[in-house]
Amino acid sequence: MEDNSLVSVIVLAYNQQDSIARTLDSILMQKCRLPIEIVVGDDASTDGTRAVCEDYARRYPDIVRLMPAAPNKGMVDNYFDCMLACRGKYIADCAGDDYWTDPKKLDKEVEIMEADPSVTIVHTNWRTYNEDTHETKDNVVEQFPAPKTDGKQMLEAIITQTTTPVVHLCTALYRAETIKRCYAADTDLFRNKDLGCEDIQTVFMLAINGKVAYMPDVTMTYSIGKPSFSNQCNHAKQFRFVRQTAMLSWLLASRAGIDTGRTRWFFSLRAFELLMHAFRSGDAKLKAVALECMSTWNVKPDRKIKTVLAVMSNTVLWNVMLGVRGAFVALKRFLNLA
Structure with a gap:
């Protein structure tokens, strides 16, 4: 049963014993006009993450709910699973390695949502923190800086985002009723693991159903620098992630009837990225999958795609170019260390 006086905050965690307490503390420090609940989904961590979460659930039994092991x-x-378990009128989320920096974040967002029922999601600016170099950097890309935007005007940008998300979901607050209604109407869109992520379809469906509000305030620090689901060192795994998220964008574009020069550029770019990951992995099977994606996305090979396909068409040439690339990478690493 939805509680109209409650804000739910989803926290996903996996092997983040060194950062999860920072995340939870940043939520517990919130000064919000509505009470909050924190729904923690520890995904079978193999380190001490769950023990930390259990400690917080014991210390804050009226706020922290840890999903069953x-x-x-x-x-x-x-x-x-966490989203369906949320009892609040509004839902926010914060990943287990990120953290909120503004104690009034939720309160500011609730104020906007309460004042305008047509707003389905409100989000803010953020900064990044490199866990390796300890460098903090402000995000300077604000694609839709207006206080409120008709969500339908943002759909193309949402499905063609490359490096910077149009809406960083960990800064956002959205209407539980809206997203749960969309989920019930098309569960596979959200649950299909082969589509690779949870945020793009969530933001897209919220945008297509109302207005998107934005605050330029920096309210969240996004941790980078270490391997994650979207930032992986293994080229085969990165290939899979790029293919999955691009297929999700293709599905959303198809359902919304979006076919523009921007979308055609985006799918051509993603096809090239798939081919390059296939090339670097030395896996001919991945090349075949990339070609299938090109066919599905109606991508016409440009000069870059034709070049990489020509290299990969000859096994000997492919291996030679891999050797050249390996030598170049080794030299670059040596020079950086010198």
Whole structure:
């Protein structure tokens, strides 16, 4: 049963024993006009993450709800299991390695949502923190800086985002009723693990159903620098992530009837990225998958795609170019260390 006086905050965690307390503390420090609950989904961590979460659940039994222990689900199922468990009128989330920096974040967002029922999601600016270099950097890309935007005007940008998200979901607050209604109407769109993520379809469906509000305030620090689901060192795994998220964008574009020069550029870019990951991995099977994606996305090969396909068409040439690339990478690493 939805509680109209409550804000739910989803926290996903996996092997983040060194950062999860920072995340939870940043939520507990919130000064919000509505009470909050924190729904924590620890996805079968193999380190001490769950023990930290259990400690917070014991210390804050009226606020922190730790989802029952279960075999590893993956990020998609973990997120939407938590979403369905949320009891609040509004839902926010903060990943287990990120943290909020503004104690009034939720209160400011609730004020906007309460004042305008047509707003389905409100989000803010953020900064990044490199866990390796300890460098903090402000995000300077604000694609839709207006206080409120008709969400339908943002759909193309949402499905063609490359490096900077149009809406960083960990800064956002959204209407539980809206997203749960969309989820019930098309559960596969949200639960399909082969679509790779939880945020793009969530933001897209909220945008298509109302207005998107924005605050330029920096309210969240986004941790980077270490391997994550979207930032992986293994080229085969990165290939899979790029393919999954691009297929999600293709599905959303198809359903909304969006076919523009921007979308065609985006799918051409993603096809090239897939081919390059296939090339670097030395896996001919990945090349075949990339070609299938090109066909599905109606991508016409440009000069870059034709070049990489020509290299990969000859096994000997492919191996030679891999050797050249390896030598170049080794030299670059040596020079950086010198």
